[in-house]
Amino acid sequence: EPEVTQTPSHQVTQMGQEVILRCVPISNHLYFYWYRQILGQKVEFLVSFYNNEISEKSEIFDDQFSVERPDGSNFTLKIRSTKLEDSAMYFCASRETSRLSNEQFFGPGTRLTVL
Amino acid sequence: SQQGEEDPQALSIQEGENATMNCSYKTSINNLQWYRQNSGRGLVHLILIRSNEREKHSGRLRVTLDTSKKSSSLLITASRAADTASYFCAGERNTGFQKLVFGTGTRLLVSP
Incomplete structure (x- = not known):
């Protein structure tokens, strides 16, 4: 069964460093999303991406964040200068184009720890 | 503002119980989806109910949706210890590119 994959599973970084979180969505999906979950809190929407551009972003997704689809398979989230409060689990999700199938498939997540 | 609230926040039951x-939720939705999350792990999709549906079944899961009250319920029948996890509802907004707005989650503990 096709699935969304994410790497790394755990990333530890120093405050102020840049991190890139990687995702490989399901191959025939064209809508992509990043969400995050701070420990013990709810899952929050960060950004959606379609047709090689951001379609919607939340207040959390400020200038320190960027997303990219550098090739036909990868979807990345970059945090330019990490802050302590960026420590969270980051989930990538993808969805088919068909409106008959609106399920978003989530990856296993990357746990980001900023020291 | 918080868009989704689950209750109870925590639920503790014995195996075999429901x-x-x-x-x-607060805003209009296309559908409502339920996810399961084992501690510190990823989100597993359980079931999706569309805004024009009132009830849906999948195995031991039964979901209802009342759009007039903006509420949904998830029933797990004949629970097992392996059902122990956190359960989240997520409403798919009907504006923009269908982002999901998650609730705060219910932590379910099923004791053998």
Whole structure:
């Protein structure tokens, strides 16, 4: 069964460093999303991406964040200068184009720890 | 503002009992989806109910949706210890590119 994959599973970084979180969505999906979950809190929407551009972003997704689809398979989230409060689990999700199938498939997540 | 609230926040039951979790939301949705999360792990999609549906079944899961009350419930019948996890509802907004707005989650503990 096709699935969304994410790497790394755990990333530890120093405050102020840049991190890139990687995702490989399901191959025939064209809508992509990043969400995050701070420990013990709810899952929050960060950004959606379609047709090689951001379609919607939340207040959390400020200038320190960027997303990219550098090739036909990868979807990345970059945090330019990490802050302590960026420590969270980051989930990538993808969805088919068909409106008959609106399920978003989530990856296993990357746990980001900023020291 | 918080868009989704589940209750109870925590639920503890014995194996074989039924578990009912409720979810409320504030904005119009295309559909409502329920996810399961084992501690510190990823989100597993359980079931999706569209805004024009009132009830849906999948195995031991039964979901209801009341759009007039902006609420949904998830029933797990004949629970098992392996059902122990956190359960989240997520409403898919009907504006923009269908982002999901998650609730706060219910932590379910099923004791053998």
